[in-house]
Amino acid sequence: MIDIPSLLRDLDAVRQQSPLIHNITNYVVMNNTANGLLAIGASPVMAHAIDEVADMASIASALVINIGTLDAQWVESMLAAGKTALSKGIPVILDPVGAGATPYRTAVCKQIIAECKPCIIRANASEIMALYNAAEKTKGVDSTDSSDTALDSAKALAKQTGAIVVVSGQTDYITDGTTIKTVKNGNPMMARVTGMGCTATAMVATFAAVNPNILEAATHGMAVMGIAGEIAATKSSGNGSLQVNFLDELYNLNGDTIKTNIKQ
Amino acid sequence: MIDIPSLLRDLDAVRQQSPLIHNITNYVVMNNTANGLLAIGASPVMAHAIDEVADMASIASALVINIGTLDAQWVESMLAAGKTALSKGIPVILDPVGAGATPYRTAVCKQIIAECKPCIIRANASEIMALYNAAEKTKGVDSTDSSDTALDSAKALAKQTGAIVVVSGQTDYITDGTTIKTVKNGNPMMARVTGMGCTATAMVATFAAVNPNILEAATHGMAVMGIAGEIAATKSSGNGSLQVNFLDELYNLNGDTIKTNIKQ
Amino acid sequence: MIDIPSLLRDLDAVRQQSPLIHNITNYVVMNNTANGLLAIGASPVMAHAIDEVADMASIASALVINIGTLDAQWVESMLAAGKTALSKGIPVILDPVGAGATPYRTAVCKQIIAECKPCIIRANASEIMALYNAAEKTKGVDSTDSSDTALDSAKALAKQTGAIVVVSGQTDYITDGTTIKTVKNGNPMMARVTGMGCTATAMVATFAAVNPNILEAATHGMAVMGIAGEIAATKSSGNGSLQVNFLDELYNLNGDTIKTNIKQ
Numbered sequence: 063m064i065d066i067p068s069l070l071r072d073l074d075a076v077r078q079q080s081p082l083i084h085n086i087t088n089y090v091v092m093n094n095t096a097n098g099l100l101a102i103g104a105s106p107v108m109a110h111a112i113d114e115v116a117d118m119a120s121i122a123s124a125l126v127i128n129i130g131t132l133d134a135q136w137v138e139s140m141l142a143a144g145k146t147a148l149s150k151g152i153p154v155i156l157d158p159v160g161a162g163a164t165p166y167r168t169a170v171c172k173q174i175i176a177e178c179k180p181c182i183i184r185a186n187a188s189e190i191m192a193l194y195n196a197a198e199k200t201k202g203v204d205s206t207d208s209s210d211t212a213l214d215s216a217k218a219l220a221k222q223t224g225a226i227v228v229v230s231g232q233t234d235y236i237t238d239g240t241t242i243k244t245v246k247n248g249n250p251m252m253a254r255v256t257g258m259g260c261t262a263t264a265m266v267a268t269f270a271a272v273n274p275n276i277l278e279a280a281t282h283g284m285a286v287m288g289i290a291g292e293i294a295a296t297k298s299s300g301n302g303s304l305q306v307n308f309l310d311e312l313y314n315l316n317g318d319t320i321k322t323n324i325k326q
Numbered sequence: 327m328i329d330i331p332s333l334l335r336d337l338d339a340v341r342q343q344s345p346l347i348h349n350i351t352n353y354v355v356m357n358n359t360a361n362g363l364l365a366i367g368a369s370p371v372m373a374h375a376i377d378e379v380a381d382m383a384s385i386a387s388a389l390v391i392n393i394g395t396l397d398a399q400w401v402e403s404m405l406a407a408g409k410t411a412l413s414k415g416i417p418v419i420l421d422p423v424g425a426g427a428t429p430y431r432t433a434v435c436k437q438i439i440a441e442c443k444p445c446i447i448r449a450n451a452s453e454i455m456a457l458y459n460a461a462e463k464t465k466g467v468d469s470t471d472s473s474d475t476a477l478d479s480a481k482a483l484a485k486q487t488g489a490i491v492v493v494s495g496q497t498d499y500i501t502d503g504t505t506i507k508t509v510k511n512g513n514p515m516m517a518r519v520t521g522m523g524c525t526a527t528a529m530v531a532t533f534a535a536v537n538p539n540i541l542e543a544a545t546h547g548m549a550v551m552g553i554a555g556e557i558a559a560t561k562s563s564g565n566g567s568l569q570v571n572f573l574d575e576l577y578n579l580n581g582d583t584i585k586t587n588i589k590q
Numbered sequence: 591m592i593d594i595p596s597l598l599r600d601l602d603a604v605r606q607q608s609p610l611i612h613n614i615t616n617y618v619v620m621n622n623t624a625n626g627l628l629a630i631g632a633s634p635v636m637a638h639a640i641d642e643v644a645d646m647a648s649i650a651s652a653l654v655i656n657i658g659t660l661d662a663q664w665v666e667s668m669l670a671a672g673k674t675a676l677s678k679g680i681p682v683i684l685d686p687v688g689a690g691a692t693p694y695r696t697a698v699c700k701q702i703i704a705e706c707k708p709c710i711i712r713a714n715a716s717e718i719m720a721l722y723n724a725a726e727k728t729k730g731v732d733s734t735d736s737s738d739t740a741l742d743s744a745k746a747l748a749k750q751t752g753a754i755v756v757v758s759g760q761t762d763y764i765t766d767g768t769t770i771k772t773v774k775n776g777n778p779m780m781a782r783v784t785g786m787g788c789t790a791t792a793m794v795a796t797f798a799a800v801n802p803n804i805l806e807a808a809t810h811g812m813a814v815m816g817i818a819g820e821i822a823a824t825k826s827s828g829n830g831s832l833q834v835n836f837l838d839e840l841y842n843l844n845g846d847t848i849k850t851n852i853k854q
Binding site: 107109121 | 352353354355357358394395396397398424427428429430431465466467468518519520521562563564565566567569
């Protein structure tokens with residue numbers, strides 16, 4: 063069950079405070095992530111230079127680390143920003159894009175988790191299973207497993223890391239290892255728009271910037287994703303229009319659209 | 327006052343000459359900047375390798391330096407390209423994205439101004455104030471100040487640097503330190519589309535490529551931004567559709583739409 | 591002549607197999623290339639780190655090397671990925687963006703061709719002529735020549751390199767140096783959307799992933815581009831909406847839309 067008054071309170075807080083979200087993310091999604099953050103009411107900044115990441119993370123309300131197009135230089139900056147944020151109590155959110163597709167991705171994720179202690183890890187089922195069990199292989203960055211399949215790994219990973227773990231899929235699962243929250247909104251066409259998962263990660267970061275109850279914040283972030291995506295999909299004839307309509311729905315999300323469309 | 331016949335003459339020149347605009351810009355906006363340049367009739371190229379920036383700048387009609395996602399390697403290329411363009415009389419246009427947010431950004435902007443002598447600096451109010459007065463702080467890349475507030479800093483910065491300074495906002499100000507031009511078109515929703523300011527910078531560069539009167543060129547570039555954005559906003563229900571509709575309006579801009587919509 | 595049953599067979603295979611396409615491509619187009627691949631039914635991954643490109647290329651069904659925003663570090667990864675793919679019999683597809691605009695771009699293309707032996711080179715007319723004859727100059731990344739002009743260079747380049755050479759333009763030519771296939775679909779407005787050529791390269795890669803007859807695969811890739819682009823253009827009022835509508839048409843492409851719209 064998602065508590066609608068709490069969700070609306072957080073959404074209002076986002077729009078009032080316009081929290082600065084520092085993203086060290088991949089090239090593919092930067093434009094859409096920035097527009098998603100602007101749509102919901104946050105203020106995005108993308109910055110990766112080792113000369114400034116600590117300064118930028120220090121003034122941010124949350125830090126997103128997304129390894130989608132990682133390389134050694136960027137990983138160095140991710141770690142520097144993440145450690146700074148951790149030391150200042152700024153929430154760090156990890157998107158382990160493609161974990162399991164190459165040994166390098168899996169290793170970098172484990173290092174980021176160890177050194178930056180993200181409070182949320184948001185990924186698809188294949189990535190979560192690969193993170194928990196290195197024997198799992200993923201095919202690139204698209205999930206080949208349903209979110210249900212990954213639930214046990216998600217719970218175990220949450221217990222192991224202390225992070226809230228979010229598995230996106232037909233049903234989204236959000237867990238601290240014990241409690242499980244679910245978000246049932248969404249539409250399968252969303253998986254055909256590149257970077258929808260990355261935007262979800264930015265959304266959970268945005269809600270973590272205004273709500274210290276991270277399990278709740280992550281659930282609220284996934285709820286706005288699912289609701290906006292589901293409404294947008296009914297107006298879209300393909301992944302091109304869905305990418306555009308999704309931003310418009312996020313932009314216009316309010317108490318009415320949330321109450322009318324939320325699935326409990 | 328914007329002289330409409332001069333604006334139309336420049337727009338025709340852009341479409342006749344299709345000037346090559348060399349962009350060393352940030353990852354977030356590259357796609358939209360390129361499409362904005364194609365929409366108005368210019369030919370965009372993005373190139374940042376130290377092995378080719380001097381060659382590329384040499385064949386361009388204008389060079390845009392945008393520090394949105396800077397790092398040391400890119401700054402080296404920005405400086406090399408900018409100095410080449412300067413030496414060949416090719417206009418250099420600077421977008422100091424996030425100046426004031428970190429010391430690194432402010433320092434890099436000052437170095438680019440000193441070494442590449444941009445003929446136009448286009449920024450939001452917070453960035454202009456931070457550039458003129460290092461004590462100013464900006465919050466990421468979004469302005470927290472109105473353009474009116476920055477007018478004195480803009481004039482002083484223009485006098486200090488010799489550049490035409492453009493402050494975007496509800497009213498856009500374009501100044502050489504003495505004369506002040508204004509553009510009153512636009513719509514507040516434009517600030518919710520990432521990279522609209524970066525596209526504005528590309529537009530002033532495009533007009534500077536065809537009009538040696540840089541104060542006039544910068545004013546014309548801001549005018550097409552404001553008019554296209556204002557028309558597009560009336561057709562858009564959020565920042566997703568505005569990003570798309572803006573390009574369409576820029577693509578279709580002509581004497582009729584300009585005369586009908588321009589605010590003097 | 592395009593054999594429609596073979597084209598439909600390949601399109602079905604793409605949608606059944608969802609081949610993983612590894613892209614080392616430019617910053618400008620990454621989002622659109624990924625969405626184009628998702629629209630047609632493939633699974634895109636972007637990865638450029640020297641620490642993982644060989645691993646990623648090894649699990650891919652095709653590798654796209656696109657030099658649009660190259661630099662020395664990325665070229666090193668392009669070569670490593672390309673040589674791995676070559677050694678494993680995975681098709682390598684080259685998009686020599688801006689070849690001829692700077693000596694660096696031309697030299698890098700020649701090195702990639704020599705060391706990675708791409709099975710397809712897809713480019714615009716100016717780029718193909720520059721690759722075959724270093725005396726040719728290109729203006730940035732937009733073609734200043736018609737595809738007809740480049741046909742002789744394309745045939746000679748195909749014979750010289752062993753690659754299928756594809757020249758995009760009003761008529762697309764696909765040649766192994768002897769046989770010439772043509773695709774007559776398309777719309778001039780497509781040239782005003784940045785990265786349409788890059789998406790075409792990703793499409794020929796996708797069909798090469800499911801059809802070992804590379805001449806046929808490249809023709810099929812260009813056919814779906816042309817048909818989707820032509821349908822989308824009739825619904826678009828500028829390059830903004832065309833970028834979106836193109837993805838939707840690619841997403842919805844089927845036997846009916848292909849048979850109704852294909853030009854032979």
